[in-house]
Amino acid sequence: MANVQFNSIFKRYGQVEVLSDVGIDIKDGEFVVLVGPSGCGKSTLLRMLAGLETVTAGTIAIGQRDVTHLPPRERDVAMVFQNYALYPHMTVADNIAFPLRMMGFAKSHIRDQVTRAAEMLGLMPYLARFPRELSGGQRQRVAMGRAVVREPDVFLFDEPLSNLDASLRVKMRGEIKQMHQRLGTTMIYVTHDQVEAMTLGDRIVVLRSGRVEQIGTPLELYNKPVNSFVAQFIGSPAMNIFEARPAADRGLAIEDMLLTDLFPLPHPLPENPLLVGIRPHDIELTPAKTSDALSGVVVLVEEMGNMSLLTVQSGSSYVQVEAPSPSSLATGAPVFMRPMKEKLHFFTE
Amino acid sequence: MTAPSPGMSASPLALALRMSGIVVLGLMVLFPIYWMIVVALTPTGFGRQITTFLPQTITLDNFVSLFTARPMARWIGNSIIVATLSSALSLVFGVSCGYALSRLRFRGASLLLIAVLATQMMPATSIIVPLYMLFRSWGLLDTMQGMVAGHISLVVPLAIWMSKGFFDSIPRDLEHAARIDGCTHAGAFFFIALPLAAPGLAAIFIYGFVTSWHDFLFSHTLVTSQELWTAANGIASFRGEYFTLQEMQMAAALVFALPVVIVFFIMQRWIVSGALAGAVR
Numbered sequence: 001m002a003n004v005q006f007n008s009i010f011k012r013y014g015q016v017e018v019l020s021d022v023g024i025d026i027k028d029g030e031f032v033v034l035v036g037p038s039g040c041g042k043s044t045l046l047r048m049l050a051g052l053e054t055v056t057a058g059t060i061a062i063g064q065r066d067v068t069h070l071p072p073r074e075r076d077v078a079m080v081f082q083n084y085a086l087y088p089h090m091t092v093a094d095n096i097a098f099p100l101r102m103m104g105f106a107k108s109h110i111r112d113q114v115t116r117a118a119e120m121l122g123l124m125p126y127l128a129r130f131p132r133e134l135s136g137g138q139r140q141r142v143a144m145g146r147a148v149v150r151e152p153d154v155f156l157f158d159e160p161l162s163n164l165d166a167s168l169r170v171k172m173r174g175e176i177k178q179m180h181q182r183l184g185t186t187m188i189y190v191t192h193d194q195v196e197a198m199t200l201g202d203r204i205v206v207l208r209s210g211r212v213e214q215i216g217t218p219l220e221l222y223n224k225p226v227n228s229f230v231a232q233f234i235g236s237p238a239m240n241i242f243e244a245r246p247a248a249d250r251g252l253a254i255e256d257m258l259l260t261d262l263f264p265l266p267h268p269l270p271e272n273p274l275l276v277g278i279r280p281h282d283i284e285l286t287p288a289k290t291s292d293a294l295s296g297v298v299v300l301v302e303e304m305g306n307m308s309l310l311t312v313q314s315g316s317s318y319v320q321v322e323a324p325s326p327s328s329l330a331t332g333a334p335v336f337m338r339p340m341k342e343k344l345h346f347f348t349e
Numbered sequence: 350m351t352a353p354s355p356g357m358s359a360s361p362l363a364l365a366l367r368m369s370g371i372v373v374l375g376l377m378v379l380f381p382i383y384w385m386i387v388v389a390l391t392p393t394g395f396g397r398q399i400t401t402f403l404p405q406t407i408t409l410d411n412f413v414s415l416f417t418a419r420p421m422a423r424w425i426g427n428s429i430i431v432a433t434l435s436s437a438l439s440l441v442f443g444v445s446c447g448y449a450l451s452r453l454r455f456r457g458a459s460l461l462l463i464a465v466l467a468t469q470m471m472p473a474t475s476i477i478v479p480l481y482m483l484f485r486s487w488g489l490l491d492t493m494q495g496m497v498a499g500h501i502s503l504v505v506p507l508a509i510w511m512s513k514g515f516f517d518s519i520p521r522d523l524e525h526a527a528r529i530d531g532c533t534h535a536g537a538f539f540f541i542a543l544p545l546a547a548p549g550l551a552a553i554f555i556y557g558f559v560t561s562w563h564d565f566l567f568s569h570t571l572v573t574s575q576e577l578w579t580a581a582n583g584i585a586s587f588r589g590e591y592f593t594l595q596e597m598q599m600a601a602a603l604v605f606a607l608p609v610v611i612v613f614f615i616m617q618r619w620i621v622s623g624a625l626a627g628a629v630r
Contacts, residue, residue, distance in 0.1 A: 047525075072528040073532060073533070075529075085525065087526075088545065098530050102532055102536070
């Protein structure tokens with residue numbers, strides 16, 4: 001087990017900068033999720049930690065040991081790849097045993113360790129099979145077994161569940177979480193799925209265009225996003241973001257809505273349009289138009305079972321609102337929406 | 350719903366036409382071999398007098414003469430040595446170059462690949478003269494080493510292309526995983542990439558072996574001593590200026606074909622599809 005430090009990491013491919021001044025401090029035994037849209041640099045960062053990518057500038061330390069220029073085998077990390085990367089010419093047992101063989105352990109020790117990992121992951125009946133004879137979930141388990149068996153300082157996961165179907169993804173997500181609780185080893189997990197990030201991570205690092213946008217616990221990111229990007233990325237359905245104009249009485253105007261007595265507002269108000277965010281479940285539907293309500297027309301009704309998700313067009317904005325299920329509103333119905341003032345988020349970017 | 354197989358929906362007439370097409374094609378391919386066997390089993394000097402499709406007198410004298418009156422065993426031995434060495438060395442060169450071109454990013458890699466392919470496009474007859482001059486100045490004429498080197502020059506370009514293609518098809522993440530699991534670059538190559546490329550390597554070896562085995566131009570030009578002749582040279586020697594020993598030539602051709610068939614059957618089990626199934630996804 002070990003802590004991990006990324007110190008001012010830069011990565012360039014020619015003129016293209018894919019990571020810029022990334023600094024992350026991960027505590028021993030912590031489960032940290034790197035999340036962000038495609039191309040944000042999260043996988044590159046993970047591969048740099050594994051030693052599969054070189055670092056243009058900055059340093060990486062594992063357990064106070066500078067590993068920036070060490071080859072992968074000297075970093076004591078284990079990695080589960082997005083595409084499993086199982087050795088197709090080896091059986092399940094040989095796949096799991098491979099890292100131990102490379103480390104030069106005795107055959108009896110390797111056999112014991114493989115059995116232990118296989119029992120933990122429910123792979124005992126499949127030890128003699130080849131990867132091509134396994135289902136997607138079983139292959140994923142073998143990849144995890146290969147990582148677990150060597151008891152590394154740090155586990156790395158590069159979107160390990162993205163090739164599984166939805167139900168299996170939820171099941172494997174639980175197993176990874178349980179594995180972390182059982183082993184207590186530092187784990188770094190890359191995903192573009194914010195639900196995975198929220199459910200798995202002790203802390204989440206949100207990346208965009210090679211820069212860290214915010215680091216925090218899932219609830220910190222959900223409740224106190226630092227900008228509109230994080231606000232929209234974390235939480236499902238995504239937060240509604242509006243451009244607001246300053247108005248009288250410490251207020252803001254959004255479309256045909258006027259919100260007054262708003263505190264705290266950024267002071268002084270920015271010259272750029274102020275962005276106001278509100279989550280879909282923090283908006284009330286009202287029967288009549290009031291000054292602090294937005295008017296709009298329902299353009300889409302999505303029944304989710306536990307609630308209905310309405311998409312409403314209000315002026316040039318589209319707003320998502322949660323309503324009780326089944327919805328009494330149909331497409332084309334006029335609605336009035338009042339955001340809860342205390343649930344508003346204010347952003348300058 | 351699955352589509353019916355072509356055989357199920359075909360009318361009896363179409364089926365008959367298709368079957369007769371296959372039979373005609375089969376005959377076209379197999380009849381020359383059959384005729385080779387018929388002539389080889391005919392007593393020497395009677396090959397031109399065969400009037401039926403079946404041999405009237407069967408004899409193995411031609412085969413016996415090959416190994417008693419002629420040094421067929423030596424010729425075959427020379428061919429085996431040259432073909433094995435040149436295909437094995439071509440495999441080593443081809444695999445190392447192909448792997449580097451597949452995995453390393455460097456300026457001019459594409460140009461290098463095209464240049465390699467361009468050498469393959471030259472007809473062998475156009476490179477034999479400069480090769481002859483080079484080998485003469487290096488003292489490689491009329492030597493086994495010279496013949497092996499000449500055959501390597503024939504095989505290596507395609508061996509590089511083929512091995513690059515095979516390594517390209519192996520996901521890089523497999524080697525990345527191996528390096529994280531404790532391998533060096535070389536270890537990842539030997540433990541992971543090489544075993545997975547085995548079917549491809551077998552194909553390259555067979556290609557090199559067959560190319561070298563069948564070559565007549567290089568062995569005829571680069572070697573003059575009879576004790577260094579390959580089997581291809583030996584078979585050609587049955588054809589004189591005024592007379593050709595057809596029966597012995599056909600017997601020699603049958604013996605000549607045998608090692609290639611054996612090599613193919615031995616290596617065939619390595620050429621299997623789906624070796625990478627289950628590696629990724």
